[in-house]
Amino acid sequence: MRPDIAELFELDPALTHLNHGAFGAVPRVVREAQDRARARIEGAPMRAFRDELPDAIAAAREQAAAFVEVPTDSAALVRNVSEAVAVVLESLSIGLGDDVVVSNHGYPTVSLAVQARGGSTREARFGLGASTAEIVAAFTEALTPDTRLVVIDQITSGTALVLPVREVAAAVAPVPVLVDAAHVPGALPVDVEALGVAFWAGNLHKWAFAPRSSAVLWVEAQRRGGVRPLVTSWSHGSPYPASFDLQGTVDHSAWLAIPEAVAFWHDLxxxxxxxxxxxxxxxxxxxxxxxxxxxxxxxxxxxxxxxxxxxxxxxxxxxxxxxxxxxxxxxxxxxxxxxxxxxxxxxxxxxxxxxxxxxxxxxxxxxxxxxxxxx
Ligand SMILES: Cc1ncc(COP(=O)(O)O)c(C=O)c1O
Incomplete structure (x- = not known):
């Protein structure tokens, strides 16, 4: 480990950490920013929730959108990609009789989320040596007349591959595509709006140094009106993405530390x-x-x-x-x-x-x- 950089984190020095992708690692300054946010809230919870959090969350959300280089009105803050997937499945009313195409490299809980709603998953299968044409063919062959959504991982988790999202999206159109980009923010430069997809969700807690419970959901313009948070609360009635800002009394401190995380990513x-x-x-x-x-x-x-x-x-x-x-x-x-x-x-x-x-x-x-x- 590089001692000068390792000391910016709080990782156990008795271990050699070669698995940053799994859960990230929160830098000390980011954890301190989160602590400060918590302390401010604890100093006067009523003031925080009533007067301060709405603006602070909106500012954090705007920074997150800027970090993944998408317009401010296109990206909502969610807690993780699992939540983003659930939001997307709900927005499409995925249920009994619906097929969702995933791949044999996909993150297992995404399939579970489809199945938990009564939907069926069909797998596009391809090996580690597959060409772009073979991957595209695997996705198109998995489509059925009942396919309501295709989910493709931009960076696969178990197999650490970069999949050809744009090519697959073009081939499966008009079926909407959700990009599971859990590993992407801060790890792979992407022009999200040029992918030709309906939904794109990325964790900020893996490669963007944010505290866990920080993720972004991007939605294409024509679908934003139909996308709602899982929990209805004071943001109900606000336009997307502000509609996701307040979902009851929860700990918002991770989101509030996103600006510090983004600054740390740039400083490194x-x-x-x-x-x-x-x-x-x-x-x-x-x-x-x-x-x-x-x-x-x-x-x-x-x-x-x-x-x-x-x-x-x-x-x-x-x-x-x-x-x-x-x-x-x-x-x-x-x-x-x-x-x-x-x-x-x-x-x-x-x-x-x-x-x-x-x-x-x-x-x-x-x-x-x-x-x-x-x-
Ligand atoms: C590709 C992929 N999708 C989804 C997830 C789920 O992310 P979370 O547990 O933060 O919701 C992960 C987590 O590692 C992942 O690697």
Whole structure:
């Protein structure tokens, strides 16, 4: 870990953190900003909720929209992508008899949200080496006359891939597309409005350094009138996206710290920091794969700058139970790096953030070789 950068965070120094994508890490200054917001509210809750929060939330929302480079009136604040997905499913009244197309790389809880409402999910299936044409074909082949929505992950979680959202959206039109962009804000530059999709939702707590419970839901102009928050409260009747600002008495302090998080992302170097992390990650992943003897295996689909899969030797973490056991062994050895299996093959997903350096991956390589051997 880079000590000068690691000290800006509050991560446990006894561990090597190679999994920033999972839950992010809140920088000290951002946590302090959230603490200040809480203290201000506690100083006079009545004043805060009555007179201050409406404007402060609107300002945070505007900063979040600016951060993902979309117009102020197009993006609402939500607590996480799961909430955004629920909002979208409700806005389309997804239920019994409706199909929603997801992919075999999609985040499992999105499918659960569809199924919990009585809808059915159909899977677009493709492998790690798929071409754009094959991915597009997988999505179009999964469509049925009952398909009401297509969900595509812009950065996949388990497999760390960047999927061709624009091409898939064009191919499945006029079926509306929801982009699960949970990993995207602060990790991948995107022109959201040019994707040709109906909905786009991204977490700010992963790569944008915001406290957890901070996410953005973007909705295309013609659908904004039909999108409502899950909880009806004092913002009811306000136009989208202000309609999402007040959903009863909850802790708004995470949203209030979004401006500090955005400032921290810029102070670290913004996209230059992302490029630096991508270099460290590529070198680190190559080093780990070389040590394991698995260099040169799949991936036709590009990886995002921030996360990538490294194949493990045959048989290692090849099942969910095997992956869980390896997670526990890595944790016991002082590493947070998630193993996972995809189509019977084991991988470890590596991430890079500013606090990581080459040494983190070199030490992980040694440990992995001692745990799973060489191919
Ligand atoms: C691709 C993807 N979608 C959705 C989610 C759900 O995000 P949350 O738990 O913040 O709602 C995650 C979380 O890691 C994710 O990686």
């Amino acid at each position: 170097g913004g996209w230059r920091n992302v490029e630096r992390n991508a270099d460290v990650l590529q070198r680190g992943a190559r080093h780990v794969a070389t040590a394991l003897g698995t260099v040169g295996e799949p991936s036709g689909i590009p990886s995002p700058p921030c996360m990538t899969l490294v194949p493990l030797p045959d048989g290692a973490a090849a099942t969910p139970d095997g992956a869980e056991a390896l997670w526990q062994q890595l944790h016991a050895a002082g590493f947070l790096a998630p193993p996972g299996s995809f189509e019977g093959r084991g991988y470890v997903r590596l991430a890079a953030q500013a606090y990581n350096d080459d040494d983190d991956y070199a030490r992980l390589a040694e440990t992995l070789v001692s745990l799973v051997g060489r191919a």
